[in-house]
Amino acid sequence: MSTQVPPLYAGLVDDASLLPPSPVGLSDAAAKHHEHATSWYRGLIGTLLVPASVIGTLVIPEPTATPRTTPDPSPNTNPPRSAYASPNANSRSGGEPLPSADPSSNADPSRSADPSRRANPRFDGEPLPSANPRPGSEPLPGTGRFPGAGPASGVERLSDVGPGSGDGSGAGSRSGHGAGSTPGTGSTPGTGAVPWLSVGLIGDVPAASLPATVEKLRASGVAVQHVEAAVARRGEDPQPGLASLRSFAAIQTSLPLYAEIPLSWGLLAALDTVAEARADGLPITPKFRVGGLAAELFPTPVELAAVICACRDRGLPFKLAAGLRHATRHTDPETGFTHHGFLNVLVATVTAANGGEVAEVAEALAATHPVPLVEPARLHRDGPRPLFVGFGAANVVEPLTELVRLGLINGGYE
Numbered sequence: 001m002s003t004q005v006p007p008l009y010a011g012l013v014d015d016a017s018l019l020p021p022s023p024v025g026l027s028d029a030a031a032k033h034h035e036h037a038t039s040w041y042r043g044l045i046g047t048l049l050v051p052a053s054v055i056g057t058l059v060i061p062e063p064t065a066t067p068r069t070t071p072d073p074s075p076n077t078n079p080p081r082s083a084y085a086s087p088n089a090n091s092r093s094g095g096e097p098l099p100s101a102d103p104s105s106n107a108d109p110s111r112s113a114d115p116s117r118r119a120n121p122r123f124d125g126e127p128l129p130s131a132n133p134r135p136g137s138e139p140l141p142g143t144g145r146f147p148g149a150g151p152a153s154g155v156e157r158l159s160d161v162g163p164g165s166g167d168g169s170g171a172g173s174r175s176g177h178g179a180g181s182t183p184g185t186g187s188t189p190g191t192g193a194v195p196w197l198s199v200g201l202i203g204d205v206p207a208a209s210l211p212a213t214v215e216k217l218r219a220s221g222v223a224v225q226h227v228e229a230a231v232a233r234r235g236e237d238p239q240p241g242l243a244s245l246r247s248f249a250a251i252q253t254s255l256p257l258y259a260e261i262p263l264s265w266g267l268l269a270a271l272d273t274v275a276e277a278r279a280d281g282l283p284i285t286p287k288f289r290v291g292g293l294a295a296e297l298f299p300t301p302v303e304l305a306a307v308i309c310a311c312r313d314r315g316l317p318f319k320l321a322a323g324l325r326h327a328t329r330h331t332d333p334e335t336g337f338t339h340h341g342f343l344n345v346l347v348a349t350v351t352a353a354n355g356g357e358v359a360e361v362a363e364a365l366a367a368t369h370p371v372p373l374v375e376p377a378r379l380h381r382d383g384p385r386p387l388f389v390g391f392g393a394a395n396v397v398e399p400l401t402e403l404v405r406l407g408l409i410n411g412g413y414e
Contacts, residue, residue, distance in 0.1 A: 005043030005409055006381035008346070013399050014046035014200060016392030018054065026054060030197055041400050041409070047200040047225045048391055055201070131182060197222045203229030207244045211251065228258040228319075231270070234297075238262065238270040242277075242284075248280040258287040258319050258389075259366045263299050268310060275314040285389065286316055290340050291323020298323060298337055305362035307350065311387060312352045319389040320345060327402040328366045340365060342399060343406070346388055347376045353386035370406055377408055 015036065018029045033048040201217070201224055203210050210227060217224050227248075231241025238261050249257050261270045270286070277284045288307060291298055299307070313320045320342075326333075328341035348364040367373055393399055403409040 004040055007383060008377065008381045008385050009044050009403065009409065010385065011044070011046045011387070012342075012346075012385070012388075012390045013044055014390060014392040015048045015396050016394050017396075018048070018050055019202065019392065019394070020051070022394065026050065044400055045396055045401075046390055047198060049202050049228075050199040051202045052205040052210065055213050055217060110335055117323055177306065179267050190232050199223070200225050201227045203227055207241070207248070210248060214252065214255070215332065224255065226256040226258060227252075228260060230260040232262055232266075234262040234264045236262070236266075238266050239273065242270060245284060246273075246277050246282060249277065249284055253282070256283045256285065258285050260289065260321070261285040262301065263288055263290075263307065267307070271310055271314055271316060277315060278316070285319060286311065287319040287321060289322045290320050291337070295337055298339065301329075301340075301362040301365035302358065304340065304345075304365055305352075305358045308345075308348055308361055308387065309354050309356075309358050312349075317387050317389050320391045324391045324393075325398075327399065327406060328370050330368065341367075341373075342391055343370065343373050343403075343408075345387065345391075347373045349385070349387040350376060351378050374406055374408065381408070 015029075015033045017024055017032065018026065022029075024032075030048060033045075036042065036246070042178045073202065166210060199217070199222060201210070201214065205213065207229060210229065213222050214227065229241075229245060231245060232238040238259075241257055242261075245257055245259050249255075259270075259274060261267060261274075274284050274286050289297065308318075320340075323339045324342045324345070325338075325339050326341055327343040329344050330341065331338045344365045344367055347367075348361045351364050352361045364376075400409065404411045
């Protein structure tokens with residue numbers, strides 16, 4: 001059995017390359033996502049996240065591409081996310097190598113000697129935004145839209161995406177979004193055919209527009225794996241937004257929904273509401289932002305530990321967004337903000353799931369060196385990831401590279 005991506009990291013990282021302030025078009029992003037989804041590290045990759053505001057600008061014709069059939073995947077705990085072969089599955093955009101499957105290669109796949117190039121990798125000759133974008137910290141009132149969000153430039157027709165676009169291949173990904181999500185096949189029953197694009201929809205438009213956006217995507221042959229939407233701004237009552245999302249969930253009963261709840265007033269009551277919805281069979285999962293453009297948007301280790309334990313006590317998986325730039329906790333020298341590490345969060349949730357108290361969970365979150373984190377991660381590598389559904393990264397190769405460097409993923413060889 002392949003151990004390239006252990007089950008602990010299955011579907012951990014969603015592809016957020018389209019989220020603001022990205023100038024990348026949907027066609028290019030889908031093609032690049034397809035490369036990741038057919039690579040040796042495909043087990044790490046979740047869905048391609050697409051802002052609903054982008055979909056609203058597209059002209060969607062009837063799909064004409066003939067679905068292809070899914071090849072037999074190599075044995076892997078987490079199956080491949082795409083049905084299409086990639087012509088360049090082991091290369092980074094712009095020709096920079098990914099972590100090599102050849103153990104003799106010591107090239108660093110996510111860093112360049114030039115700091116400016118490191119911050120702005122190139123995508124088929126076009127400049128990308130920073131691999132660590134800093135979107136607006138709070139959604140605008142009444143819309144769920146974040147400051148700076150809007151249609152990506154260069155996207156006109158959804159027909160530009162699919163087999164034959166971008167790098168010459170279609171983009172499709174399997175579902176199975178990670179811990180706590182509702183699994184699905186993403187295929188036509190009995191045929192093995194897969195949609196030519198599979199996405200997670202980010203609700204940066206008014207909540208009332210989301211059902212129409214989902215139907216628009218489905219009518220074009222796109223598989224919507226899940227929807228994420230903010231239910232309130234910081235300091236606002238999240239209950240009205242949760243009620244709207246619950247009504248949406250009652251209609252879209254098989255579609256997983258992520259309710260972005262502010263880490264502020266009303267949080268515990270909101271978690272109770274989500275737990276009640278899940279008990280009623282509605283697939284709603286909380287999501288929290290752990291970073292932003294102001295220091296107060298970064299919860300302390302104790303604050304985040306309390307949230308993790310509150311989710312554990314209610315049997316709630318959760319997803320995180322913003323601020324998770326590196327594996328371990330660190331301070332950004334440009335802003336002075338201290339960011340949580342995604343490996344810290346993973347180990348903290350394992351600790352919580354094993355009955356750890358808030359202080360123990362906070363200790364894992366506060367670690368700024370990988371040594372106290374690597375061994376617990378190794379011990380649990382062959383088991384499912386508890387509680388922590390995952391997070392989005394503008395450049396999915398960066399978290400991959402850090403996990404390879406720490407020896408937690410084996411670099412693409414047996």
